[in-house]
Amino acid sequence: MREALFYEEIGGSKVRCNLCPHHCEIEDGHSGTCRVRINKGGVLYTLTYGTLSSISNDPIEKKPLYHFHPGTVILSVGSWGCNMTCPWCQNWEIAHEKPQVQRVNPDRLIDLTLDRELEGIAYTYNEPIVSFEFVLDTSRMASADGLYNVMVTNGYIEEAPLKLLLQTIQAMNIDLKGFNPKFYKKRTSGDLETIKKNIKTISDEGLHLELTTLVIPGENDSEEEMEEQAAWIASVNDKIPLHLSKYYPAYKFNKPPTPDETLLKLYAIAKKHLKYVYLGNTNLNQGRDTHCPVCDNLLIKRRGFNVEIVGIQDKKCSKCQTDLNIKL
Ligand code: SF4
Structure with a gap:
């Protein structure tokens, strides 16, 4: 078990986890809503490290x-x-x-x-x-x-x-x-x-x-x-x-x-x-396919997880040269 980041002691051996907006207040021996962050003796530990x-x-x-x-x-x-x-x-x-x-x-x-x-x-x-x-x-x-x-x-x-x-x-x-x-x-x-x-x-x-x-x-x-x-x-x-x-x-x-x-x-x-x-x-x-938002050129063809890049050149549409939000 590793000590967690983003928590604070709030009195007694209680802690508050500040990782997500739930801000669970956790008694000694208990865990937060996510079940994987546990208070042991006033120290918050993560149960899922590795x-x-x-x-x-x-x-x-x-x-x-x-x-x-x-x-x-x-x-x-x-x-x-x-x-x-x-x-x-x-x-x-x-x-x-x-x-x-x-x-x-x-x-x-x-x-x-x-x-x-x-x-x-x-x-x-x-x-x-x-x-x-x-x-x-x-x-x-x-x-x-x-x-x-x-x-x-x-x-x-x-x-x-x-x-x-x-x-x-x-x-x-x-x-x-x-x-x-x-x-x-x-x-x-x-x-x-x-x-x-x-x-x-x-x-x-x-x-x-x-x-x-x-x-x-x-x-x-x-x-x-x-x-x-x-x-x-x-x-x-x-x-x-x-x-x-x-x-x-x-x-x-x-x-x-x-x-x-x-x-x-x-x-x-x-x-x-x-x-x-x-x-x-x-x-x-x-x-399922990706088309150019400007000229409708077929950019990426998908059949299941079979993927074919067919209309992209230098990160642009091969037909109208529009800049695309696609990282190859
Ligand atoms: S749900 Fe988990 S991560 Fe979120 S505040 Fe509670 S203990 Fe922390």
Whole structure:
């Protein structure tokens, strides 16, 4: 166990964790909402430093990241725990249970990435924010070795730790779970305003950023909400790719999967505001390829995880020379 960063003693042997906006006040012998930060005798420890539940070579499109080194494979690692409580969690076995783990310290993980001849590491599967110390140390060492670092996250983190991560993380996919503050509070235990603030900070800092919304029937699938969400993203940067992902029943939620018609309707609305919108977890033909937002030239063709770059030259559209938000 490692001592955690970002906490304070608040009297007796109680501590307050300041890593995420929950600011859990934790009694001796107890852990916070995320279950992986524990108070022992007035010292807060992280339980997930170098304890990984999964390590695998994934197509980067699976994160999903469609505009960051498209067509490459990234070493993807997950641990356990989460600071949100979504009842439809698609990774609940590691987010809300305690899975089998293996010990892999940062230097070993970097050796593994280099041995497999991969160019980067993705912190993903469960919520990487709750393994903050491990992600920070590993991403620092990986950056020093010329590897890139990617986080797939709910974005629910305080400003000071976020600023530290921004020094060594090169790309993020943030799960923007909806655009209704009441929905956010009730269903995820997070807070929409914090997520919006963090998205803006990350975009303003010039990090590569993509967003994902899991579309859940009757929860976050209204046309008005998507109109508002897409317009707000466009006000930050209309080149941020938005992935609309089809929900399937999981964990404590058993409503039927998102109808394709709903995905297509929301896709059309988001496309009015944003240059790049994609559909995920579905076999629909729409929303899988990348087209030039100016001349509609086909830039990247995707069939499953088979990716072909067909219309990009020198980071520009090969037909009309438009500068693209795509890092090859
Ligand atoms: S990171 Fe975990 S312990 Fe810390 S405030 Fe958030 S939920 Fe609580």
